[in-house]
Amino acid sequence: MPFFAAQHSLFRAYDIRGSRQYFTDDFVQALGYAFAHLYHVQQDSDNKKNIVVIGYDVRRDSDVIAQNLATILIQCGLQVIQLGLITTPMMVFWAEQYQGHGIIVTASHSARDVLGIKWLVNHQSPSVEEIQMLYQQVIHQQLIERSLDNSMLEKSGLPKDGLQETGFEITDFQKVIVKEDNQIGYKALSTPRYVVHNPISNQQMFLSPEQVAAHYIDAIVQVFKALYPHDNQSFLTKLDLVVVIDCMHGATSHIAPQLFDRFCHRVITLNDTPNGDFPAGNPDPTEPHRLKQLQQSVINHQADIGIAFDGDGDRLMIVDNTGKVVTPDHLLYLLAKVILTERPVACTQLQSPPQILFDIKCSHHLPKLLTKLGAEPIISKTGSSLMRQQMQDSAGQIVFAGELSGHFIFNDSRFIVYDDAIYAALRLLHWLAADNSSSLNPTTNLANIIYQLPNIVSSADHYLPLPVNASTDCSIIEQLTRLCVYLQQLIKVTAPLPTQAEYQVLSTCQRTLCSCSIKSLPISIEQAKDLLPIGTTLSCIDGVRLDFAHGFGVIRQSNTSHNLTARFAGDSMAHLQDIQAKFAALCRPFDKNLAAQIVAISPQ
Known part of the structure; x- marks a missing residue:
């Protein structure tokens, strides 16, 4: 059996995450060496010692894992700055102060028995391919240690384990960190020589919680001084807002209260003690009924707004002053309006309209609303790390990005280009206060x-078991994609000529038909028009999304679990049910059980 085969499932699309039983001492040690190799590869030409910032969330054992990783990095010649208990955005903020290298031991919004790790290399989150490369590096590290053990066994005359059983060959010429006789170094796989780094005393720095928080808070304060230079009152007196904050016993517990107290007239905090057992429930503000306590508190205190953060502070949910949860679609629109309002000069300097990025699970109303703001709406695959990369590659054209799960990213050169929920919430509060003070109706x-925005009747982001069909090697998403493309081609026999945009969609989605060919399905043109009425748009960049005249639906494969995720929305309950029925009919030829599950999904 290959080394760490059980741990392969931990290496997911965005990070490392899974059950704590897989985070064994041996695995964490091998992972530490793999990280050391990763950061040494980034060594600059001046041979300056690479600096890595490390922090951890509130979960049990997160601090121990962070310390073990730090120890290994130091032994391998890297300089480490220990940040202690922090949010993920705070790790990113501190990494930005140095070389953009950082690690935080966190499982974000997951349940208490889940552990995880996120990291940056040169200011960038890892891609799916880079995460898998790190897993291969972990395996290679273990292979080297096994090779050294076998060498020692040969010298002792004892039998050795055969490396052939691992399923890997040691043939690549690459550097892999190894440990022998308590010394850390590199071993090139094709040579026995070592380069040993001797630990030195100044390779580790511990920053106090006060230092870590103070610099982060000061950077945010400077943002709002620059945003409102003529409104000195916002700094002489606090925002005239009553705010309720639910920290969900997560990493924001030690930073959010003091930061919001700095800006707001009155702040009420809930679940504001760091507790890795999460006694109030999973630190996930998007879970159904997870915001009930916040909603009731907003009503009881007659507050202006309720704010909820997830376990590591990169996801945001909002409750309005009546205690109603603001849908992430509407919140994304509001935050997009914030950035377009607060940076009009920079936006007008762009050669084309500023772009707003949103993920494929957001509602059908959002593109129209963003267009009315003067922005160009851009649909994206789901995944905040994918969106960040797209923003960083846009040369400033994409000024804001958000997704249904509550990740919101500002890209206006004022703060870190990262989904910092605390920062996003403060931007919203200042905009609300400024808009209220300048309004004829205070x-x-x-x-x-929110009342002035289009009504959305929708389901939550719903998880469905991933169907398995032994008769074909095609996934349900591939089969559904082919069917939708085929139906559109049938309709075009009698329909008006497609637009250029529709041609682009078809060329993107078209695939070679295989054993699961849908041409054998007895579908008439009339049935095709009923399933996909003329004017329906199809997007296949991430699963299958269909936009109808009065709503939309999307089914895609989750990047973080062995499930499908589905969301449906309409302008009314009748429209929502009609769209669910259409998706069920599209899925029924391939999986009747999935079709029944789609119809059974309830609205939020």
């Missing part, structure tokens, strides 16, 4: 603003 509140 009683404007969040509920009134």
Whole structure:
């Protein structure tokens, strides 16, 4: 059996995450050496010692894992700055102060028995391919240690394990970190020579919680001083807002209260003690009914807004002043309006309209709303790390990005280009306060603003078991994609000529038909028009999304679990049910059980 085969499932699309039983001492040690190799590869030409910042969340054992990783990095010649208990965005903020290398031991919003790790290399989150390369590096590290053990066994005359059983060959010429006789170094796989780094005393720095928080808070304060230079009152007196914050016993517990106290007239905090057992429930504000306590507290305190953060502070959910949860679609629109309002000069300097990025699970109304703001809506695959990369590659054209799961990223050169939920919430609060103070109607509140937006009747982001069909090697998503393309081609026999955009969609989605060919399905043109009425748009960049005249639906394969995720929305309950029925009919030829599950999904 290959080394760490059980741990392969931990290496997911965005990070390392899974059950704590897999985070064994041996695995964490091998992972530490793999990280050391990763950061040494990034060594600059001046041979300056690479600096890596390390922090951890509130979960049990996160601090121990962080310390073990730090120890290994130091032994391998890297300089480490220990940040202690922090949010993921705070790790990113501190990494930005140095070379953009950082690690945080966190499982984000997952349950208490889940552990995880996120990291940056040169200011970038890892790609799916880079995460898998790290897993291969972990295996190679273990191979080297096994090879050294076998060498020692040969000298002792004892039998050795055969490396052939691992399923890997040691043939690549690459550097792999090894440990022998308590010394850390590199061993090139094709040569027995070592380069040993001797630990030195100044390779580790511990920053106090006060230092870590103070610099982060000061950087955010400077942002709002620059945003409102003529409004000195916002710094002489606090925002005239009553705010309720639910920290969900996560990593924001030690930073959010003092930061919001700095800006707001009155702050009420819930679940604001760091506790890795999460006694109030999973630190996931998007879970159904998870915001009930916050909603009731907003009503009881007659607050202006309720704010909820997830376990590591990179996801945000909002409750309005009536205690109603603001849908992430509406929140994304509001935050997009914030950035377009607060940086009009920079936006006008762009050669084309500023772009707003949103993920494929967001509602059908959002593109129209963003267009009315003067922005160009851009649909994206789901995944905040994918969106960040797209933003960083856009040369400033994409000024804001958000996704249904509550990740929101500002890209206006004022703060870190990262999904910092605390920062996003403060941007919203300042915009609300400024809009209210300049309004002819000073009683404007969040509920009134939301009321003016189009109504959305939708399901939550729903998880469905991934169907398995032994008769074909095609996934349900591939089969559904082919069917939708085929139906559109049938309709075009009598329909008007497709637009250029529709041609692009078809060329993107078209695939070679295989054993699961849908041409054998007895579908008439009339049935095709009923399933996909003329004017329906199809997107296949991440699963299958269909936009109808009065709603939309999407089914895609999850990047973080062995499930499908589905969301449906309509302008009314009748429209929502019609769209669910259409998706069920599309899926029924391939999996009747999936079709039944789609129909059974309830609205939020």
